[in-house]
Amino acid sequence: MTTDIEAAAQQADAFLAGKKKADDMAFTLGRVLAEMGIRVGDTDSWPLLKGRASLSGEPSVFLGTVPLATVRKLIDALISAESSRRSRRDSGHDA
Structure with missing residues (x-):
């Protein structure tokens, strides 16, 4: 049986782990957007x-x-990437 303090600590640990994972995903997405010329933090972008x-x-x-x-x-x-993927897939089946 867990105490209220242990339960709160587990919840805090779960929150922090989830927040770290979400921050990592946001960072990665930000890097991808930057590669596309989209500036995160810019109100016009x-x-x-x-x-x-x-x-x-x-x-x-x-x-x-x-x-x-x-x-x-x-x-x-996204449309360009999907089109390219399908083109490669289709040419692979024809070869």
Whole structure:
């Protein structure tokens, strides 16, 4: 049986682990966006990107409000990547 103090400590540990994981994911996403020329922290590009965690330790990344021009750039990049992937896959089946 755990005491209230032990339970609180476990919850705090779970939260901190989730927050670290979320921060790592946000950092990685920020690096990817930077490679695409999207500046995190710039109100005209991507104002806010923040790692968060629930009290149970479930990590999440808050993306903030993203300007439409940035969303279009991401959509174009995703479509291009998917098209390239399908093209490689299709040419692999033909060979």
